[in-house]
Amino acid sequence: MNVSRLVTVARTDLKQLVQARDFWLPMCVLGGFFFVVLPAVLLLTITRIGEVEVVSQISQTLEVLPDGARSQIRGSTPAAQTAYALAVFLFAPVAVVVPLTISTAVGAATIVGERERGTGEFLAHSPAGTREIYLGKLLASLVPGYGTVVVGFGLYAVIVNLTVGPEVGGWFFPTAQWWVMIGWVLPPFLAICLSLVLRLSAKVRSTAAAQQASGLVSLPLIAVAYGQATGTLFGAAGSAWILGGVAWAVALVSLHRGVRSVTRSRLLGVAGGI
Secondary structure: OOHHHHHHHHHHHHHHHHHOHHHHHHHHHHHHHHHHHHHHHHHHHHHHHOOOHHHHHHHHHHHHOOHHHHOOOOOOOHHHHHHHHHHHHHOHHHHHHHHHHHHHHHHHHHOHHHHHHOOHHHHHOOOOOHHHHHHHHHHHHHHHHHHHHHHHHHHHHHHHHHHOHHHOOOOOOOOHHHHHHHHHHHHHHHHHHHHHHHHHHHHOOOHHHHHHHHHHHHHHHHHHHHHHHHHHHOOOHHHHHHHHHHHHHHHHHHHHHHHHHOOHHHHHOOOOOO
16 A cells, blocks of 8 residues: 555545635534634633522532542532533533534545546546545545544633633643543544445445435434543543444444445446445
């Protein structure tokens, strides 16, 4: 396998994505809203309104959290404890849903889009092998999703530490559980989802069909990934390492099998279709 050819395929796709402002601009708005705007408004509201009945009632609901999660909560006031719990536990879905949504949207069109744009013939006759094409497309789909996580997660961490940190004794975020979730649990689920989405993109005949089919594939995986992320943040770190390892194994098998879905005949549009 020629790595330079793989990188060339990925770089070409990413250049086209950068030029597609109608695609990446809404995605940036989506990420900015969930990673920056919504957390900032909510956490500032909680930490600034102080000792009111609403905050006290919210803090009482923290008793329903698992023992492992409750033992992590910091803060000497109901407002501080509520803000800490919201910052650490409530926004876990954001780190799962946003990257999976973005990467799935990119991956759904990455192969079938070549045929629709008329560039599939050029790619089919290029020196790159089908494995290099598949992995290059995979890399091009992973970069926007995980890049959103890195940038959004960094901004979210700054917001949390600036708004909640002074209430709980200093900067504390990201916690160890968040590092496990972002670095170990999320990547294999992204890879599994994209391996399936790229197979669909190679077989269907239109981008619309690929997007519809990829939605059916990604929703169950989002639910599973969210469940694992939530369990990790709620203190089940030991099982998260094990299940993350299982997810990595499944991802590697799925990626290996997915290579066979990309053929030169499908790039030319003379085979496949569901």
